[in-house]
Amino acid sequence: MLLHHLAEQGRLEASDGGPAHHADRTVLWQLHLSPDGTAHLISVGTARAGKAGKTVVEGVPHSIPDPGRTSGVAAGLGADTAEYVLGWPRLAPNTGAPVPDAKTAVRHEAFVALTQRWAQTTDPVVDPVPHALAAFFREGGPARLARPDGGSGSHYMVIYVDGEHAQFAHQSPTAASFWTQEIVRRKGKSASPDTVHTGLCLICRADKPVTNTIPGKIPARLVPGATQNVAITSVNDPAAGYDASTGLVHAPICFDCADAMVTGATTILSDPDHTLSAPGRSVTAWWTSTPHPDAEACMKVVNYTGSHPAAAVREILDSLWDGKPRGRAIDTARFTTATLSGNVSRLVLRDWLDLSVAQLVTHVRTWIATQAAGTAAGRAYPVWLLALACGRWTGAAYVPLGVKADNRLADLREALLRSALTGRPIPHKVISNLLVRIHRDHAIDGPRLALIALALHHHRKDRPVPSVDSPDQPAAYVAGRILALLGNIQAQASDYKVNRTYLARAMSGARTRPDAALAQGVTMARTAWLPKLARFKPAAATALHADLTALLTRLTDVPFAGPLSHTDHLLLVTGIGHQEEHIRQSIKARKQAKAADTSEDPQ
Numbered sequence: 007m008l009l010h011h012l013a014e015q016g017r018l019e020a021s022d023g024g025p026a027h028h029a030d031r032t033v034l035w036q037l038h039l040s041p042d043g044t045a046h047l048i049s050v051g052t053a054r055a056g057k058a059g060k061t062v063v064e065g066v067p068h069s070i071p072d073p074g075r076t077s078g079v080a081a082g083l084g085a086d087t088a089e090y091v092l093g094w095p096r097l098a099p100n101t102g103a104p105v106p107d108a109k110t111a112v113r114h115e116a117f118v119a120l121t122q123r124w125a126q127t128t129d130p131v132v133d134p135v136p137h138a139l140a141a142f143f144r145e146g147g148p149a150r151l152a153r154p155d156g157g158s159g160s161h162y163m164v165i166y167v168d169g170e171h172a173q174f175a176h177q178s179p180t181a182a183s184f185w186t187q188e189i190v191r192r193k194g195k196s197a198s199p200d201t202v203h204t205g206l207c208l209i210c211r212a213d214k215p216v217t218n219t220i221p222g223k224i225p226a227r228l229v230p231g232a233t234q235n236v237a238i239t240s241v242n243d244p245a246a247g248y249d250a251s252t253g254l255v256h257a258p259i260c261f262d263c264a265d266a267m268v269t270g271a272t273t274i275l276s277d278p279d280h281t282l283s284a285p286g287r288s289v290t291a292w293w294t295s296t297p298h299p300d301a302e303a304c305m306k307v308v309n310y311t312g313s314h315p316a317a318a319v320r321e322i323l324d325s326l327w328d329g330k331p332r333g334r335a336i337d338t339a340r341f342t343t344a345t346l347s348g349n350v351s352r353l354v355l356r357d358w359l360d361l362s363v364a365q366l367v368t369h370v371r372t373w374i375a376t377q378a379a380g381t382a383a384g385r386a387y388p389v390w391l392l393a394l395a396c397g398r399w400t401g402a403a404y405v406p407l408g409v410k411a412d413n414r415l416a417d418l419r420e421a422l423l424r425s426a427l428t429g430r431p432i433p434h435k436v437i438s439n440l441l442v443r444i445h446r447d448h449a450i451d452g453p454r455l456a457l458i459a460l461a462l463h464h465h466r467k468d469r470p471v472p473s474v475d476s477p478d479q480p481a482a483y484v485a486g487r488i489l490a491l492l493g494n495i496q497a498q499a500s501d502y503k504v505n506r507t508y509l510a511r512a513m514s515g516a517r518t519r520p521d522a523a524l525a526q527g528v529t530m531a532r533t534a535w536l537p538k539l540a541r542f543k544p545a546a547a548t549a550l551h552a553d554l555t556a557l558l559t560r561l562t563d564v565p566f567a568g569p570l571s572h573t574d575h576l577l578l579v580t581g582i583g584h585q586e587e588h589i590r591q592s593i594k595a596r597k598q599a600k601a602a603d604t605s606e607d608p609q
Contacts, residue, residue, distance in 0.1 A: 013209050013263045016270030025182040026265045027189045029072035032065035035163040071185045074221050081117040083185045084175030089159030090117040092148045097158040118143045128180050135167050135178035193217045205258035214260035218253040222268035228275040232348025284419045292343040301341050301363050304370040308426045310388050339363040369429035380459020380471040382587035387453045393419045395453035431464040448510040450583035458576050465573045474588045482574035484560045486581020492527040499535040520566040
């Protein structure tokens, strides 16, 4: 299924008529062949200053034939590395000295042999380019060209043939068709070098020549964990193949679909708007069967990086707030994601989603609405910020993502993204790890409350997340509010000079013995903190006493007979967070009112 989707995306990208089995390469050298048979080298690289005073040479991008090399010798057509084209040795990266390699001559001979075979099968009237190249090699042209300083066999080189029909060799009239035939010969061969299997392609369901290995690879820079360019699928060892077979014997794929798969995967993974990366671990790519604005808006909602969602998501948000979904024509667009990583040169599929765009929009709306209802400020947060909030709090900020000892789960962002897109519950291990961090950090903010609200949404489907204004508040939620209020009473009584508040000391114990934590705190408030506060702030003491009494009236009966359940634990933390935010907003409102009174009556 994944290969089918990648092939579809590859065909959409290749609809501009680009040649098959080509790849973008950075070219540093151009071999210029003149009509009189002379040749000279042109450096097309641009030098600039790099790090530590080193000079860095930037080349020119070219789409050239891709032989899909691994460890074997395989020449490209009309363009390749200088080692293949002219037989240059590779240079050591540190010293710049040539590195002797017995295969250098073999690689150059392979390029020459491929060029000669191209010339033998091409009419010089139709395409004179391969004949000009063959003549250059036949007359010893490479030996007459001195290797310039800094020229390495690893540098890519293109060949420009001058004359009446001047053009690059790899762009000549017959280059694309000959290269396709060459790829079929190489990748589709079986026991005999010239035999190509024909079979029913699993992707396009057509009877065509099928490949033994996938031509082309995904660049390693696009796949976290890969150290080499990545093959989408391959079976190199009998132990890994069905019935001890190697190659794609039991998974027939035609050459057109194989090339489209590589093109589709490379294009999607190269697009930052269609990928969500977890550095060092995985990358999640997403796409739709047809371009769809709702899908783009939803992905921006769950992954926006600014302080507010981008303007493109406003329609999704507006339809959430007013409860009126915007009109859309009924379609059958599909939304697909693939979470990928690499292992050396192999592709690892970590996760896979396939759903309709309509389902996606419903799930993302619920994701946003649940967060907004569960946070005191009514905000929703993107996946990366929720993942950040699961880490360690230093007192001023969260430990950045990816930092060693950040105390986050390895697959945290993948789990949160899957929950956002599918509407499934957040994994229990994520919430458990979050609760541990809350008890250790004694910090509850908006993103952490949003995560707890998402967990409560699935534990209490028939009841909304409570708030400080809800008429019906669960006992555990009220207990959390009381603990937060007790911490505030103690802080005000001590003029905010408290090393560790009662809330911080009692939070862990409140999970196992909530009745004892509340009883001890209420006793301390009535006998010590409130009387002390009344001596210098009687009005504040009276107001806090009234707030405490109002909350205690909601707990007329003994509501806790033992340790809290998981759901009650979530409600306890939610109550603490909501009450702390309520206290902050009340203090802010009083300060603003006082400032307004002062400005109106300066005397």
